[in-house]
Amino acid sequence: EAGVTQFPSHSVIEKGQTVTLRCDPISGHDNLYWYRRVMGKEIKFLLHFVKESKQDESGMPNNRFLAERTGGTYSTLKVQPAELEDSGVYFCASSQDRDKTYEQYFGPGTRLTVT
Amino acid sequence: AQSVTQLGSHVSVSEGALVLLRCNYSSSVPPYLFWYVQYPNQGLQLLLKYTTGATLVKGINGFEAEFKKSETSFHLTKPSAHMSDAAEYFCAVSAFPTFGNEKLTFGTGTRLTIIP
Numbered sequence: 001e002a003g004v005t006q007f008p009s010h011s012v013i014e015k016g017q018t019v020t021l022r023c024d025p026i027s028g029h030d031n032l033y034w035y036r037r038v039m040g041k042e043i044k045f046l047l048h049f050v051k052e053s054k055q056d057e058s059g060m061p062n063n064r065f066l067a068e069r070t071g072g073t074y075s076t077l078k079v080q081p082a083e084l085e086d087s088g089v090y091f092c093a094s095s096q097d098r099d100k101t102y103e104q105y106f107g108p109g110t111r112l113t114v115t
Numbered sequence: 116a117q118s119v120t121q122l123g124s125h126v127s128v129s130e131g132a133l134v135l136l137r138c139n140y141s142s143s144v145p146p147y148l149f150w151y152v153q154y155p156n157q158g159l160q161l162l163l164k165y166t167t168g169a170t171l172v173k174g175i176n177g178f179e180a181e182f183k184k185s186e187t188s189f190h191l192t193k194p195s196a197h198m199s200d201a202a203e204y205f206c207a208v209s210a211f212p213t214f215g216n217e218k219l220t221f222g223t224g225t226r227l228t229i230i231p
Contacts, residue, residue, distance in 0.1 A: 003158070004158065031217065033217075033218065033219075035219075035221075040223075041223060042119075042221045042222060042223045042224070043159075043205065043207075043219075043221040043224075044221070045218045045219065045220070048217075048218055056218060059218075091158065091159065093159075095217060102147055102164065102166055102209070102211060102217060103161050103164065104161075104217065104219065105158075105161075106151070106158040106159035106160070107158045108156065108157055108158040109158060
């Protein structure tokens with residue numbers, strides 16, 4: 001079974017540009033989460049999808065961040081326009097409600113550098 | 116609100132020695148607790164979790180942790196460190212039992228170095 005995949009693994013962009021991160025969850029997982037780790041700090045929750053619906057987006061920093069999950073499969077996180085403080089590692093995770101293991105499976109992350 | 120404190124951002128132990136990584140949590144509701152490990156260039160992998168039942172939980176690679184409600188702690192231990200244990204470890208808490216939301220609140224992480 002394939003794990004959670006994220007693309008790209010690294011992205012370097014200039015301040016003011018746009019970047020789109022993609023996450024493919026484990027097949028059949030209804031829950032999809034985005035987290036972010038700014039260098040040296042804790043991993044912070046950004047938002048949670050259940051299928052295609054946003055269940056909780058309380059962690060989104062501001063309206064420069066837009067997350068979508070079309071058809072309840074893969075998800076994208078767009079940052080427009082990017083600012084220096086957006087640099088960090090963006091993790092995606094997925095989980096399956098039905099098995100009640102309460103385990104989130106994480107992808108390898110996308111390292112975003114804004115210069 | 117929930118929070119997690121991991122004491123020591125860097126811990127070094129000799130190969131074969133006891134590994135002890137500390138985690139204290141704050142939660143106004145009964146917590147679910149997790150330890151994740153991140154090896155270089157990989158995603159976070161679940162080591163172990165406490166949800167309900169036995170307070171001493173065993174995980175993969177010989178790790179275990181004990182939920183101590185009175186001390187609000189969930190420290191991670193391994194009796195004998197191996198070189199392959201070198202990684203970054205994250206403690207996390209979830210309020211799932213009360214709010215049905217699995218979102219995790221993480222500590223700042225502890226980087227474990229094993230000395231040959």
